[in-house]
Amino acid sequence: MTAPSPDGLRQRRRRHHRRVVVPLTVVSALVGGAVLSGCGQQRDPDVYTVMNSSTDESYHRWDAQTLARCGKQLGVTIEQQSVPAAQVMTKALRMASSKSLPDVLQLDASEMPTFAEAGGLIPLKDLGLTTTDIPRGIVDFGSYGGTYYGAARTVNTLALFYDKDTLDKAGLKVPTTWAEMRSTAKRLTRGKRYGLALSAGGAEDGVFQFTPFMWSNGGDETKLDSPQVAGALDYWKGLLKDRSLSKSTVNWTQADVNDQFMAGNAAMMINGPWQVETLNTRKALHWGMARIPVPKAGDDSVGPLGGGILTVPNTGDSAREKMSAKIIGCMSGEQEQITYALNSWMVPANEKAAAVWREKVPELAALSGQVATARSRTAKLGAGWSSVSLALQSAFQSALTGESSETALKRAQQRATSGN
Numbered sequence: 001m002t003a004p005s006p007d008g009l010r011q012r013r014r015r016h017h018r019r020v021v022v023p024l025t026v027v028s029a030l031v032g033g034a035v036l037s038g039c040g041q042q043r044d045p046d047v048y049t050v051m052n053s054s055t056d057e058s059y060h061r062w063d064a065q066t067l068a069r070c071g072k073q074l075g076v077t078i079e080q081q082s083v084p085a086a087q088v089m090t091k092a093l094r095m096a097s098s099k100s101l102p103d104v105l106q107l108d109a110s111e112m113p114t115f116a117e118a119g120g121l122i123p124l125k126d127l128g129l130t131t132t133d134i135p136r137g138i139v140d141f142g143s144y145g146g147t148y149y150g151a152a153r154t155v156n157t158l159a160l161f162y163d164k165d166t167l168d169k170a171g172l173k174v175p176t177t178w179a180e181m182r183s184t185a186k187r188l189t190r191g192k193r194y195g196l197a198l199s200a201g202g203a204e205d206g207v208f209q210f211t212p213f214m215w216s217n218g219g220d221e222t223k224l225d226s227p228q229v230a231g232a233l234d235y236w237k238g239l240l241k242d243r244s245l246s247k248s249t250v251n252w253t254q255a256d257v258n259d260q261f262m263a264g265n266a267a268m269m270i271n272g273p274w275q276v277e278t279l280n281t282r283k284a285l286h287w288g289m290a291r292i293p294v295p296k297a298g299d300d301s302v303g304p305l306g307g308g309i310l311t312v313p314n315t316g317d318s319a320r321e322k323m324s325a326k327i328i329g330c331m332s333g334e335q336e337q338i339t340y341a342l343n344s345w346m347v348p349a350n351e352k353a354a355a356v357w358r359e360k361v362p363e364l365a366a367l368s369g370q371v372a373t374a375r376s377r378t379a380k381l382g383a384g385w386s387s388v389s390l391a392l393q394s395a396f397q398s399a400l401t402g403e404s405s406e407t408a409l410k411r412a413q414q415r416a417t418s419g420n
Helices: 024-037 057-074 085-097 112-117 136-141 164-170 178-188 204-216 227-241 247-251 254-262 273-279 318-331 334-344 351-360 362-373 382-399 405-418
Strands: 047-052 077-082 104-108 159-163 268-271 287-290 308-311
Touching: 047 057, 047 085, 047 318, 057 077, 057 318, 057 334, 085 104, 085 112, 104 112, 104 318, 112 308, 112 382, 136 362, 159 164, 159 273, 159 362, 164 178, 178 227, 178 268, 204 227, 204 254, 204 382, 227 382, 227 405, 254 268, 254 273, 273 362, 287 362, 334 351, 351 362, 382 405
Parallel strands: 047 077, 047 104
Antiparallel strands: 104 308, 159 268, 159 287
């Protein structure tokens, strides 16, 4: 793979930001007030605004190019407003309170249910957008309560990255099952090099990385104290016991994990495609990508879908909302998806676009396969996911530093249920 331009690497390595959890009551009050009172400002009928988190120079430029093409196609001017990812929700709420919401709002899919539940979004099908050629899991990714609110251009998930030279030198194959990965990681642990690196930190990064183990083992976020979830956490504990994982795992973000892999301090890592451009800056590193190993051969490797979705805020101006949907339709069109995916190392949401993308970047084929079985974190719990995430974060810290998985997860389930 050719090393791309180094523009914007810092932001790309940290695509998963710590996000502010805003209580639903606050969201409902602010959004509800904005909808009931209608638009609070006069707007140019030919100028539309898209608010996103593309503060990185490369992403901002790519989005600007997309908006210029779509504006020309639709006969309007589309302006981009970018704010840091961790601030999108709070910024949108301030805009709702002042009746100045953007025409199109890009949200992290884990944030969308809170905004939708408060009545702040218009169902996209009501505005003429369809889900044709979009896999069911990605439709769910942009849905809340069975209603489709957010269109994804591209999605991402996690995969197993490995150092080809290290595995070849050891005469080892890429692991496909938990037993193989534990054995391989143990054999590759030498000196300062660990066999595997992953994030188990007390933030969403760690939860994001735990879901493939929990879900592939038959666990479920609605019952954190089940044997299946405990089994997944015990697997992580086993890797620590083998010394195949660093004790610092409980503090690492996904960016930290990538740093360790690039420095040669880990032979394999669990991470996502947002790290690819950074990986390619080290030409001496020959890396490969595979699906995350499963408990036993034949199981599905079920990872989490990640990425942003394009939504239409409920401003009370039906004419602008219809044009906003057309803007989303253009931004999420097949060719625009392919262009954006090739730039960002993500996977197109549209099946036809994804097929073309796979031909252009066959080295990322494993990621496409992983996306095919991936699912949304909020599909079952909606806005309740945030309570589960916080509970799991606490459980990791306890279980990986000595407490039994069963005890830590029992407390996590109680915490998630109470919402505290």
